[in-house]
Amino acid sequence: MLMSTQTRGGMQKGSISKYRPFTPIVLPDRQWPSKMITTAPIWCSVDLRDGNQALPIPMSVEEKLEMFDLLVGIGFKEIEVGFPAASQTEFEFMRRLIEGDRVPDDVTIQVLVQAKEDLITRTFESLRGARKAIVHLYNSTSEQQRRIVFGLDKPAIVDIAVRGVRQVKELVATIPETAITFQYSPESFSLTELDFALEICEAVVDIWQPTPEHKIILNLPTTVEVSTPNIHADQIEWFCRHLRDRESAIISLHTHNDRGTAVASTEMGLLAGAERVEGTLFGNGERTGNVDIVTLALNMYSQGVDPCLDFENLPAIQQIYEKCTRLTVPMRQPYAGELVFTAFSGSHQDAINKGMAALEHSRSELWDVPYLPIDPKDIGRTYEAIIRINSQSGKGGVAYLMESEFGLQLPKAMHIEFGKVIKQLADVRGSEILSNELYTAFEQEYLLRGAPFKLVSFEGRTVLSASGNEALECVATIAVDTVIHEIRAKGNGPIDAFVRALNQHQLASFSLSNYSEHARRWRIHTGGRLYPVANAAGTLLWRSHGYQY
Incomplete structure (x- = not known):
């Protein structure tokens, strides 16, 4: 004889009669909650x-x-x-x-x-x-x-x-x-x-x-x-x-x-x-x-x-x-997952960036970085993937990557300016911005611009000033709206000399608002793009397509 069967599937709503809660244990003087x-x-x-x-x-x-x-x-x-x-x-x-x-x-x-x-x-x-x-x-x-x-x-x-x-x-x-x-x-x-x-x-x-x-x-x-x-x-x-x-x-x-x-x-x-x-x-x-x-x-x-x-x-x-x-560890698996030490959120990135900076200057051995319960390096992970950039990211994350990946410590004002550039790029792309793409955007925004100003060549040499002291003289070629200008001036360093040269030739009104020196960590990027290197004397050079600045 054939017998019909009733389908048992489908979640119940309201009063759930299909399942019953587990009966608690009678242990009013339990001790484990206060243990460690x-x-x-x-x-x-x-x-x-x-x-x-x-x-x-x-x-x-x-x-x-x-x-x-x-x-x-x-x-x-x-x-x-x-x-x-x-x-x-x-x-x-x-x-x-x-x-x-x-x-x-x-x-x-x-x-x-x-x-x-x-x-x-x-x-x-x-x-x-x-x-x-x-x-x-x-x-x-x-x-x-x-x-x-x-x-x-x-x-x-x-x-x-x-x-x-x-x-x-x-x-x-x-x-x-x-x-x-x-x-x-x-x-x-x-x-x-x-x-x-x-x-x-x-x-x-x-x-x-x-x-x-x-x-x-x-x-x-x-x-x-x-x-x-x-x-x-x-x-x-x-x-x-x-x-x-x-x-x-x-x-x-x-x-x-x-x-x-x-x-x-x-x-x-x-x-x-x-x-x-x-x-x-x-x-x-x-x-x-x-x-x-x-x-x-x-x-x-x-x-x-x-x-x-x-x-x-x-x-x-x-x-x-x-x-x-033949199994794969999920991306969000605690400690081991590819993304567990990665922040995309702007506020998280800013906190991690500040935490890593504070740790670098701290005399304490205690690990104390927001959002990172342990040091990734303790388990063989690197700092490279702590912050990754997408449309949810903020200026702090961009600045952190520019420093950690390329050794470039951006001035505070540039955090905001360059952060907007990257956010706009991420919005258009709708996907993650990789570190090499981040650097390419930095090049295009600040290093490879041809207008309104373009640095064609720069040479700095030590000379004697009128008072007999050593000074640095810069001789530079710049293009202003494609018009070539040869400029030169003396100063107490290459940047000071270059700003003086720009202002003396009345090409624009420039002033130096921020200056800092820091150790550089280099990443060599191929494909004919600009990349930073250092010469034998430790002088910073910029090389691109055979030109040296």
């Missing part, structure tokens, strides 16, 4: 397992080896290298690591396995010869999983975990050369009743019998993010408070990003008593991903906490990550 993160947690990368399983094209063994070496170089001491019982590729990768002696002495490899007898046996086969390893056992515990997926009650779910840990404990004796740490995850902890999560974890602890010297890792995963970060923190604090023999356990976090708050949930979970974090580079993982360890670590760094991970050359790390995963 002062030390880095134990980091465990799951890029090679949780991250890899979420890729449209999983990494090859060679790509996994390259990623493993990258993670070691960054400083991870615990790396979940795979699920060796899941496939031959995973098993082969484990053997390559061990037989090739690719695991440093201070790095512990971690393997994931479900609480199933045949999978546990296969996992221990993959570990033979390893110096040390974490065996990560898991089974699902939430009411939703028990009811929909397994059709089992609570005692049956506890029995799965207990039988699994017993088997792991028995098999440890078969590989005496390997120091084994045991980790248990009540998968979908975020949706599991707290009292039941505690019950099953304590049942596991009772079998394993950890001590303060040989701790068990209890990993409490936010397998699916279903609540606000503060509720996650309450869950962690409640669990830490009620766990027996707390000193014999390491509480670990494994957050996913379904609500877009994995970083906040992890930070608050650390405040609530967790000591360990599992995550991935740039947040790769199922659905919206795992927690982004790069963001977490650099958040700590921005607060003066050493994350104990090295992201000093983040662009190089990103390049290897993108090569191995």
Whole structure:
């Protein structure tokens, strides 16, 4: 018999009956809101397992080896290298690591396995010869999983975990050369009743019998993010408070990003008593991903906490990550994105420009620049892309780029004047103005003008004045509305002499309103355009099309 189905799609309006809010945790004396993160947690990368399983094209063994070496170089001491019982590729990768002696002495490899007898046996086969390893056992515990997926009650779910840990404990004796740490995850902890999560974890602890010297890792995963970060923190604090023999356990976090708050949930979970974090580079993982360890670590760094991970050359790390995963780090990804240290807004550019100038003259080592929470150079980024120009930009940004890119410190009055020129250009173009285009506009506005005045040639030489003192005489050729004039005069420097020459020949009334000297940073631009250089004596020259001024 055919049965009709009712379409369930479409957002509800007004009173939402399709979804229910997550029930808050009763914890009126919660302590985590007043805590601070002062030390880095134990980091465990799951890029090679949780991250890899979420890729449209999983990494090859060679790509996994390259990623493993990258993670070691960054400083991870615990790396979940795979699920060796899941496939031959995973098993082969484990053997390559061990037989090739690719695991440093201070790095512990971690393997994931479900609480199933045949999978546990296969996992221990993959570990033979390893110096040390974490065996990560898991089974699902939430009411939703028990009811929909397994059709089992609570005692049956506890029995799965207990039988699994017993088997792991028995098999440890078969590989005496390997120091084994045991980790248990009540998968979908975020949706599991707290009292039941505690019950099953304590049942596991009772079998394993950890001590303060040989701790068990209890990993409490936010397998699916279903609540606000503060509720996650309450869950962690409640669990830490009620766990027996707390000193014999390491509480670990494994957050996913379904609500877009994995970083906040992890930070608050650390405040609530967790000591360990599992995550991935740039947040790769199922659905919206795992927690982004790069963001977490650099958040700590921005607060003066050493994350104990090295992201000093983040662009190089990103390049290897993108090569191995075939994923692209978004432009707005915290810290790593192409545009995260870039300002287009005029007011932002002005504040950054002033902040960088103030920092240059400050005696303090403290980083204090508006809109830039950390120094881009600390993670291998440059200052070149901090300010970029479009129609939203202002005079401060234009002035900053002219100085940082070309060493030209524009006078204040020119900030406004040249800023208008660039804004008009950006409005017409409707797109970003690149730095070489910025310089071209500067050339056309100030250096290559042929009317009403054009400097054809200029020569300066030292002479004696009437009083017997040294003076500088300029001999120049200028064109005024295409009429050529030869002018000369003496002064205390080339600029003073040139202004005097203009005024003595009554070509115009000129006065010097602003003068400054500064070190120059040069950018050579090709294509026959004007570019600044310096001669052997350090004298400034302007060269264009074979002419020297």
